[in-house]
Amino acid sequence: MFAYxxxxxxxxxxxxxxxxxxVYVLVSVxxxxxxxxxxxxxxxxxxxERIVQLYDLDQPIPVRFVGWIGxxxxxxxxxxxxxxxxxxxxxxxxxxxxxxxxxxxxxxLIAITAVILSVFSAVRQYTLGxxxxxxxxxxxxxxxxxxxxxxxQVAFGVWWQDWTGTKPxxxxxxxxxxxGDYLSSAGLPIFTLALVIVATESRFGRAxxxxxxxxxxxxxxxxxxxxxGRVITGHALRNAxxxxxxxxxxxxSALLGGSVITETxxxxxxxxxxxxxALTAQDLDLVMAIVVFIAVVxxxxxxxxxLLYGVLDPRVRYD
Amino acid sequence: xxxxxxxxxxxGDGLLQPSAVQEARGFGRQVWDRFVHHRVAMAAVVVxxxxxxxxxxxxxxSPFEFDELTPDLRQAPSWAHPFGTDEIGRDxxxxxxxxxxxxxRIAVLVxxxxxxxxxxxxxxxxxxxxxxxAVISQVVNLVLVIPALAILLVLALRWGSGPWALAMILAxxxxxxxxxxxxxxxxxxREADFVEAARAAGAxxxxxxxxxxxxxxxxxxxxxxxxxxxxxxxxESTVSFLGLGVQFPIPTLGNLINxxxxxxxxxxxxxxxxGGVAVLITLCVNFIGDGLRDALDPAGGHA
Amino acid sequence: xxxxxxxxxxxxxxxxxxxxxxxQVENLSVEFPTREGLVHAVEDVSFRVEPGEVLGVVGESGxxxxxxxxxxxxxxxxxxxxxxxxxFRGRDLLALDRTAMRDVRGRxxxxxxxxxxxxxxxxxxxxxxLVEMIRRHQDLDRQEARREALELMDLVGIPAPQRRIxxxxxxxxxxxxxxxxxxxxxxxxxLLVIADxxxxxxxxxxQAQVMEVMTSVQAEVGSALMLITHDLGLxxxxxxRVQVMxxxxxxxxxxxxxxxxxxxxxxxxxxxxxxxRLDESGETPLFSIRGAPPSAILRPEGCAFHPRCDYATDQCxxxxxxxxxxxxxxxxxxxxxxxxxxxxAAVAESPP
Numbered sequence: 007m008f009a010y011x012x013x014x015x016x017x018x019x020x021x022x023x024x025x026x027x028x029v030y031v032l033v034s035v036x037x038x039x040x041x042x043x044x045x046x047x048x049x050x051x052x053x054x055e056r057i058v059q060l061y062d063l064d065q066p067i068p069v070r071f072v073g074w075i076g077x078x079x080x081x082x083x084x085x086x087x088x089x090x091x092x093x094x095x096x097x098x099x100x101x102x103x104x105x106x107x108x109x110x111x112x113x114x115l116i117a118i119t120a121v122i123l124s125v126f127s128a129v130r131q132y133t134l135g136x137x138x139x140x141x142x143x144x145x146x147x148x149x150x151x152x153x154x155x156x157x158x159q160v161a162f163g164v165w166w167q168d169w170t171g172t173k174p175x176x177x178x179x180x181x182x183x184x185x186g187d188y189l190s191s192a193g194l195p196i197f198t199l200a201l202v203i204v205a206t207e208s209r210f211g212r213a214x215x216x217x218x219x220x221x222x223x224x225x226x227x228x229x230x231x232x233x234x235g236r237v238i239t240g241h242a243l244r245n246a247x248x249x250x251x252x253x254x255x256x257x258x259s260a261l262l263g264g265s266v267i268t269e270t271x272x273x274x275x276x277x278x279x280x281x282x283x284a285l286t287a288q289d290l291d292l293v294m295a296i297v298v299f300i301a302v303v304x305x306x307x308x309x310x311x312x313l314l315y316g317v318l319d320p321r322v323r324y325d
Numbered sequence: 326x327x328x329x330x331x332x333x334x335x336x337g338d339g340l341l342q343p344s345a346v347q348e349a350r351g352f353g354r355q356v357w358d359r360f361v362h363h364r365v366a367m368a369a370v371v372v373x374x375x376x377x378x379x380x381x382x383x384x385x386x387s388p389f390e391f392d393e394l395t396p397d398l399r400q401a402p403s404w405a406h407p408f409g410t411d412e413i414g415r416d417x418x419x420x421x422x423x424x425x426x427x428x429x430r431i432a433v434l435v436x437x438x439x440x441x442x443x444x445x446x447x448x449x450x451x452x453x454x455x456x457x458x459a460v461i462s463q464v465v466n467l468v469l470v471i472p473a474l475a476i477l478l479v480l481a482l483r484w485g486s487g488p489w490a491l492a493m494i495l496a497x498x499x500x501x502x503x504x505x506x507x508x509x510x511x512x513x514x515r516e517a518d519f520v521e522a523a524r525a526a527g528a529x530x531x532x533x534x535x536x537x538x539x540x541x542x543x544x545x546x547x548x549x550x551x552x553x554x555x556x557x558x559x560x561e562s563t564v565s566f567l568g569l570g571v572q573f574p575i576p577t578l579g580n581l582i583n584x585x586x587x588x589x590x591x592x593x594x595x596x597x598x599x600g601g602v603a604v605l606i607t608l609c610v611n612f613i614g615d616g617l618r619d620a621l622d623p624a625g626g627h628a
Numbered sequence: 629x630x631x632x633x634x635x636x637x638x639x640x641x642x643x644x645x646x647x648x649x650x651x652q653v654e655n656l657s658v659e660f661p662t663r664e665g666l667v668h669a670v671e672d673v674s675f676r677v678e679p680g681e682v683l684g685v686v687g688e689s690g691x692x693x694x695x696x697x698x699x700x701x702x703x704x705x706x707x708x709x710x711x712x713x714x715x716f717r718g719r720d721l722l723a724l725d726r727t728a729m730r731d732v733r734g735r736x737x738x739x740x741x742x743x744x745x746x747x748x749x750x751x752x753x754x755x756x757x758l759v760e761m762i763r764r765h766q767d768l769d770r771q772e773a774r775r776e777a778l779e780l781m782d783l784v785g786i787p788a789p790q791r792r793i794x795x796x797x798x799x800x801x802x803x804x805x806x807x808x809x810x811x812x813x814x815x816x817x818x819l820l821v822i823a824d825x826x827x828x829x830x831x832x833x834x835q836a837q838v839m840e841v842m843t844s845v846q847a848e849v850g851s852a853l854m855l856i857t858h859d860l861g862l863x864x865x866x867x868x869r870v871q872v873m874x875x876x877x878x879x880x881x882x883x884x885x886x887x888x889x890x891x892x893x894x895x896x897x898x899x900x901x902x903x904x905r906l907d908e909s910g911e912t913p914l915f916s917i918r919g920a921p922p923s924a925i926l927r928p929e930g931c932a933f934h935p936r937c938d939y940a941t942d943q944c945x946x947x948x949x950x951x952x953x954x955x956x957x958x959x960x961x962x963x964x965x966x967x968x969x970x971x972x973a974a975v976a977e978s979p980p
Contacts, residue, residue, distance in 0.1 A: 025467055029476070032479060035483075036479045036483035037479065038483075144608060145608065147607075147611060148559075148604050148608040148611055149604050149607075150562055150563055150603060150607075152562075153596070153603065156589070156600070157596075160589060160593040160594075163589075164590075164593050263472045263475060264474070267563060270567065281478070282478070282567060286568070296475070297475045297476065301470070301475075304470055308470060
């Protein structure tokens with residue numbers, strides 16, 4: 007197991023470097039701070055020079071990359087031009103924390119719900135419950151996250167209040183005054199984030215569970231006289247969960263991406279909303295920092311998924 | 326003694342019985358039969374065809390142009406304007422349907438281009454292996470590992486304001502799924518007996534790939550292609566909704582929803598029309614893709 | 629072997645004891661509804677298993693032999709419709725509730741499945757799976773159960789059990805895995821072991837070894853063995869009695885010697901003739917019964933075998949043949965046994 011882990015980690019390092027470089031190139035090419043100057047009437051030679059200096063634009067990209075990495079390792083991620091020349095690093099950390107306030111509970115909710123739905127759906131195949139869950143997941147997969155978010159906003163922002171006179175959820179903004187406020191304001195965004203992912207995961211999990219339930223070793227387990235509960239938990243789940251657990255790791259990074267949409271709709275001051283603003287403001291350092299951050303987290307979680315696979319499935323450790 | 330071999334395949338005259346001929350029907354025909362009997366998928370086909378047809382027909386039938394200003398501002402749905410009007414008096418039904426037409430055209434284009442790229446690269450990687458596979462697989466891994474939406478936004482901001490440019494960007498990100506599937510298929514088929522036979526007969530690699538292996542891969546490719554349309558619709562509308570995709574005056578479902586968001590306080594139901602259409606398209610496409618998958622491999626999955 | 633083991637023979641207090649068969653299947657019929665129609669997997673099957681004996685159940689795929697085994701174990705899919713009675717030590721298994729049946733499984737009756745590589749859970753060590761069987765039915769703590777497991781592994785001939793016990797199935801060969809499966813099956817000294825094609829998934833060279841293990845272990849433990857196979861040659865030399873199934877029905881049942889010496893059923897004769905023989909010249913074409921097994925949905929009205937039978941007459945097409953006694957404990961389901969016996973004189977030689 008240890009050897010396997012070492013192998014996976016060392017395989018990840020080049021991926022990390024390559025992916026970071028790839029991202030750096032894409033963002034640099036797509037986000038040209040000089041372009042803004044073309045429309046700027048009051049800008050002069052000095053402004054031009056300043057921007058070139060700031061971003062080392064006179065250097066070729068690979069050189070800039072190395073410089074950027076060097077700075078990043080020391081915690082310096084540049085300056086945000088759109089947020090009043092503040093340093094990027096503290097902004098990034100603060101916003102990342104806010105996003106985590108959504109992403110982590112969403113993840114827990116997703117994981118638990120998806121497993122329950124998958125098991126239920128597979129064990130009670132072809133019953134009404136199964137059809138409802140399957141139908142629901144079809145709908146969930148077909149629905150764009152932002153649309154669902156908007157629907158929730160409308161439903162709880164306007165309709166619910168009209169019908170019941172109460173307002174259990176904040177439809178915009180992050181409110182952390184109390185835990186109750188936190189729940190009220192984070193509730194809808196978390197639910198939005200969770201829906202699509204729960205839908206995909208339970209479809210996947212159901213298929214995985216069905217495959218496992220019809221396997222020979224499950225019949226063998228039953229032939230030992232074990233109770234059905236023990237067969238499901240001790241044998242079926244152990245196998246069916248393997249692909250699901252790895253999916254969890256990948257979906258967590260999808261959560262970070264999905265936060266762009268959700269945070270924008272619900273005005274939650276997290277990483278995703280920051281990215282969108284930074285993009286429209288052409289704030290190169292900020293955009294770079296966020297995108298690279300998300301990429302690194304994604305790769306990190308891919309690695310975790312690989313390692314988990316090795317822990318759960320002994321067959322994988324020997325390749 | 327009378328001939329009692331009543332269910333044998335050969336009749337008394339030595340010729341194949343009709344039932345035997347039926348058994349030899351082609352694989353393609355079987356798949357078609359199964360698909361046609363898949364009720365949900367067929368219903369989805371019907372709905373989708375009607376929907377797409379209306380994208381073209383409705384604007385022709387409607388008395389309004391999509392950018393025509395009428396004096397009825399901010400109307401709720403009514404007989405004159407079944408979807409209502411917006412702040413400057415444009416009829417929303419026409420706008421929604423034209424937007425739908427653009428969205429679906431973009432999505433189909435994305436699907437086709439992504440499939441072409443993915444099939445080509447996947448086939449090359451799977452069939453030749455070696456460094457070709459190593460390079461292509463490394464690219465695939467890279468694309469998979471970078472945060473899709475974030476990169477999409479970055480690229481769309483710079484280059485994605487036109488619908489076809491956005492379609493290319495989406496295709497550039499989405500080809501990897503098909504690429505992996507095709508690669509897997511080519512890897513598993515390249516050692517097959519009939520491939521060995523063709524090689525022994527001296528066939529060129531390209532011929533083997535095209536004439537022998539590819540026909541076996543068509544099924545899963547078509548399934549993935551169908552599902553890609555749904556993914557493309559969702560991604561395009563998301564990006565356009567965020568303001569970074571297709572810009573006005575070209576309407577797509579995404580930027581229509583964005584517009585509708587502005588009116589969310591006054592006419593909150595306005596988001597339902599373009600959004601509902603998008604969900605409907607994706608639902609239908611997913612059902613069809615699923616039906617195709619089941620038709621191809623009925624033993625493989627459960628409903 | 630430790631003293632905590634349940635002793636043999638079983639105390640009379642448990643269920644109906646006395647002499648006589650431990651298993652008596654009476655008019656068992658099993659059907660499944662499917663999309664294409666109702667599958668009649670097993671039709672009106674009756675047979676018995678005596679204590680300690682080896683019963684060979686032979687038939688092609690689709691003959692209903694595996695479904696019969698699953699019916700006895702109570703492992704049929706939920707949609708199945710079962711009729712008849714399965715009396716184990718006097719009690720009807722089909723009438724038991726789920727909890728009671730679960731106590732029977734693994735303790736009184738156990739099963740060996742066809743493919744050992746898929747019958748074992750790939751993510752659990754073989755030791756855990758063996759111990760699980762032991763602890764389900766015996767009151768032992770983990771250490772005792774582990775010791776027990778090691779002894780069982782020794783019994784089935786696994787070298788270096790200390791090392792193997794913590795390995796995973798994919799680290800063992802097919803033959804070794806099947807030995808583990810056998811060990812699991814006999815762990816609680818069941819009265820009856822049902823082996824469903826236990827060697828079919830193994831290499832030919834390993835088959836003989838595994839059969840050897842199975843029969844010796846079965847004899848040592850004293851359980852009866854129901855050996856299900858499509859290979860008539862496999863039961864030669866191991867079975868005490870043989871039962872031939874076709875199309876969901878029993879075609880013939882007899883002591884092993886009688887089957888090989890005086891097969892009284894056209895299907896049995898066909899099977900016998902299909903066995904390749906060492907003393908045939910290389911140029912003799914291999915014999916196979918013409919035609920194909922019937923669809924399980926559309927069972928022929930009369931005899932199940934008539935479309936492929938050389939002795940068939942019009943009567944066979946419309947009238948299902950009864951079981952007719954041919955000799956001592958020898959029954960055959962055919963209308964024309966006399967003609968068959970006359971013809972089989974030509975095939976009668978020593979068993980392969």
